[in-house]
Amino acid sequence: MKSKTEFGSKIGLIAATVGSAVGLGNIWRFPAEAQAGGGSAFLLLYTLCVLVLGIPVMLAEFSLGRASKSDAIGAFGKIVPGTRWKIVGTGAVLASYLIMSYYMVVAAWTFEYLFESVTGGLYVGAEGAGASELRELFDARMDSYIGSDLRPLIFTWLFILINIGVLLGGVRKGIERLSNILMPLLFVILAVMCVVSLSLPNASEGVSFFLKPDFTKITPGVVVSALGQAFFSLSLGMGILITYSSYYPKTTNLPRTSVIVALMSLLVAVMVGLIIFPAVKSFGLDNDPLRGATLVFVTLPEIFARMPMPQLWSSLFFVLLFSAALTSTVSSAEVVIAMLEDRRGMSRRRATLTVLLPLMAISSVCSLSFGSLSDFTIFGRTIFDLLDNFSTDFLLPFVSMGVCIFVGWIAPRNLLGNELSNHGRLRSPFSKPALFVIRYIAPVLIVLIFTYKYL
Ligand code: PHE
Numbered sequence: 001m002k003s004k005t006e007f008g009s010k011i012g013l014i015a016a017t018v019g020s021a022v023g024l025g026n027i028w029r030f031p032a033e034a035q036a037g038g039g040s041a042f043l044l045l046y047t048l049c050v051l052v053l054g055i056p057v058m059l060a061e062f063s064l065g066r067a068s069k070s071d072a073i074g075a076f077g078k079i080v081p082g083t084r085w086k087i088v089g090t091g092a093v094l095a096s097y098l099i100m101s102y103y104m105v106v107a108a109w110t111f112e113y114l115f116e117s118v119t120g121g122l123y124v125g126a127e128g129a130g131a132s133e134l135r136e137l138f139d140a141r142m143d144s145y146i147g148s149d150l151r152p153l154i155f156t157w158l159f160i161l162i163n164i165g166v167l168l169g170g171v172r173k174g175i176e177r178l179s180n181i182l183m184p185l186l187f188v189i190l191a192v193m194c195v196v197s198l199s200l201p202n203a204s205e206g207v208s209f210f211l212k213p214d215f216t217k218i219t220p221g222v223v224v225s226a227l228g229q230a231f232f233s234l235s236l237g238m239g240i241l242i243t244y245s246s247y248y249p250k251t252t253n254l255p256r257t258s259v260i261v262a263l264m265s266l267l268v269a270v271m272v273g274l275i276i277f278p279a280v281k282s283f284g285l286d287n288d289p290l291r292g293a294t295l296v297f298v299t300l301p302e303i304f305a306r307m308p309m310p311q312l313w314s315s316l317f318f319v320l321l322f323s324a325a326l327t328s329t330v331s332s333a334e335v336v337i338a339m340l341e342d343r344r345g346m347s348r349r350r351a352t353l354t355v356l357l358p359l360m361a362i363s364s365v366c367s368l369s370f371g372s373l374s375d376f377t378i379f380g381r382t383i384f385d386l387l388d389n390f391s392t393d394f395l396l397p398f399v400s401m402g403v404c405i406f407v408g409w410i411a412p413r414n415l416l417g418n419e420l421s422n423h424g425r426l427r428s429p430f431s432k433p434a435l436f437v438i439r440y441i442a443p444v445l446i447v448l449i450f451t452y453k454y455l
Pocket of ligand 1: 021022024025026099232233234328329331332
């Protein structure tokens with residue numbers, strides 16, 4: 001039998017996993033959710049969800065992947081032969097594919113904005129413009145960059161081609177190498193931008209909105225979105241962590257890895273908050289809704305335009321987003337590629353093309369739902385929104401709950417303990433509390449939240 005691929009180094013394995021976790025979820029979605037949830041109140045709940053629920057569920061996925069050394073569907077059958085719980089793995093692969101198909105589109109916008117920042121096209125006409133003119137200018141730019149038909153399609157196709165290029169290189173030479181370069185770059189850019197933003201006039205008002213706890217803002221709705229955000233931003237429920245951990249050597253310390261990944265993902269969200277809230281406050285744009293595409297594609301360019309050297313800051317910021325998006329899309333594609341390699345015996349090349357070429361068409365349809373297909377709706381939603389809602393609101397909780405029930409109740413009792421302690425070689429004070437959360441707390445909370453949201 002061919003020996004199973006493994007990551008080449010400890011740093012590489014962490015870079016790849018952090019790369020998957022840190023994505024548009026942290027940089028694009030987080031500030032919007034935080035603003036809607038009262039800033040600090042949301043941050044507090046999000047942190048709690050990541051630490052108390054996210055880490056144990058992450059450990060459940062890691063144990064499945066590393067114990068089975070299989071793809072996200074095969075993992076279930078390897079651990080309990082003949083089990084019907086494979087359906088959870090199928091849900092995970094489906095979630096990965098659907099999320100990837102619309103995520104490519106937003107990733108492509110970041111690519112387009114990066115291109116326009118570097119060439120300067122984004123800022124043509126911005127010099128000397130007043131506040132309201134700037135708003136109009138960037139609104140119009142967004143319409144023509146995102147709302148037109150052909151331009152975003154071309155960038156979507158290019159972005160998919162870049163993914164193909166990385167993934168053909170395989171786990172070590174493709175994914176790991178890419179993450180080893182982009183992750184350090186991402187942290188450097190974040191640090192530089194934090195310093196710049198925190199030194200703007202009145203920055204401290206933005207900081208206190210974000211960091212000073214205000215418990216009155218906590219409502220059931222905020223709890224629901226904090227949990228959803230925590231799961232999404234840790235890449236839970238998509239089979240990604242099962243697939244990546246199947247490439248971890250038997251010596252990897254899983255509890256330590258999970259804590260590092262969770263803390264890095266949190267750190268990125270906090271740093272993004274420390275960039276966005278002070279800047280938005282400082283330029284008096286804090287009454288803008290930061291929802292949807294507006295924050296990143298309109299509000300931030302407005303801010304950059306009012307700073308010295310707009311092109312520089314804008315290019316740096318979009319390199320950041322582009323890198324975060326790319327290391328996430330390759331991880332979701334890897335879930336499906338690994339599944340085709342393991343279960344269908346496909347070669348790397350064939351599996352990569354089988355997964356990504358159809359996306360050229362599927363993602364195009366998602367992209368067009370901001371252009372000529374914007375009036376085409378099913379259940380009152382565009383195709384883009386439909387895919388987003390179905391996968392993040394329905395599939396992800398379903399898969400995460402399934403993983404918890406499987407690892408907590410169906411799999412051999414010692415699966416988690418063995419994996420967390422590397423079969424007794426490590427001390428693992430985490431095993432008992434993690435098992436408790438996986439068995440009781442996580443499934444119950446997911447059901448409660450699901451019912452609250454839909455009933
Ligand atoms: N954690 C990722 C994010 O925050 C989620 C994701 C992973 C989305 C892979 C798409 C593909 O963006």
